Amino acid sequence: DASYTHQGWLSLDHEFFIVDDELDEYYGQVSNTTTRVFDLLDLDKPVLSNSGASTSNYESGVFTNDTLSIDHNIYMVGGCAVQANYRSGLRIIDLRDAIAVGDQPVGELGFFDIWPPDDLAAFNGMWSSYAFFPSGNIIASGIEQGLYVLKPSFDLAAACVLADNEAPVVAITAPEEGANFDEGVEINFTATVEDAEDNPDPTAMWSSSLDGPLEPGNSILVTLSVGSHVITASATDSDGATGSDAISVTVTAVGGGSDMHVASMVGGWIVKTDRRWTGQVAIEIREVGDVTAVDNATVSGRWSGGAKGSSSCVTGSSGTCTVSKRAKLGNNMTFAVTGVTHPTLSYASQGGDSTALTISEGTPAP
Secondary structure (H helix, E strand, O other): OOOOEEEEEEOOOOOEEEEEEOOOOOOOOOOOOEEEEEEOOOOOOOEEOOOOOOOOOEEOOEEEOOOOOOOOEEEEEOOEEEEEOEOOOEEEEEOOOOOOOOOOOOEEEEEEOOOOOOOOOOOOOEEEEEOOOOOOOEEEEEOOOEEEEEOOOOOHHHHOOOOOOOOOEEEEEEOOOOOEEEOOOOEEEEEEEEOOOOOOOOOOEEEEOOOEEEEEOOEEEEOOOOEEEEEEEEEEOOOOOEEEEEEEEEEEOOOOOOEEEEEEEEEEEEEEEOOEEEEEEEEEEEEOOOOOEOOOOEEEEEEEEOOOEEEEEEOOOOOEEEEEEEEEOOOOEEEEEEEEEOOOOEEOOOOOOOOEEEEOOOOEOO
């Protein structure tokens, strides 16, 4: 019945090859969407698998779905075939029993159809998919429809895990549990990842309970925000099984600890047109003690004199941000800071702080 053996994917242990024929449905050689499972234990003589699956739609290495469409690109996630099947769309087929590694029924776990009118054997609809993101998202391409980003309503990796698959063993080797670091220090996190089935072993994915996802890799350098972090290293193997390890570390604020202040204000005019000029003020925020520039502080203030209204800005890595306003020629204007907010620091004015600045036409901004 072979017409055009198009594409396929190996099982985790490379013992089985799951393959589609792109033209057997099209030419009517089979009545429904058909997936074939070959046993490659003897590479000189591959045969259709006869693993003893008990369902009526799987027999002697052939799985027959209820759909009529042409099967196209197939990729294996654990014991499941994720198929892009043209007019019947994305199909997730549980083949764990079919590839003789579990006692599970052969059947469809889920689908997403991007050609709703029918599932006839024609070359329209979904062309391919990719289901190997750590997030569990699946991207799929439609010939006429474009790109789709899909999220199964179930945990695909967990649903398709093979019965005899062992999860990766992850161990964080540095830094030590409970380590303490000063704010701004680049921290080296290292982990070992070992998996009994995968070669090469999967790569560690890192995350922080405060800062969210970090860089991937078995050794990374990161700078964390101030606070107590639970750092997790996890790894997912090609079958979808995940192992992890976690430690706690603390990042302590330096300089003034929990307080920040206005360290400086400078300004001048930046644009002059006809009867108006634009003034600009740069505000620098530092921790109390002038030790560390404060990033991500929101500075709010009001204008008076030749300009009215309010302005705000957010500091960058230098601890500085700028505000600007227009005034009539000949007038001075003053910007006064009314407040500074930050996710972890409190605003506290120091003696000698200047929190207001008057600028005049003709004085260039620094």
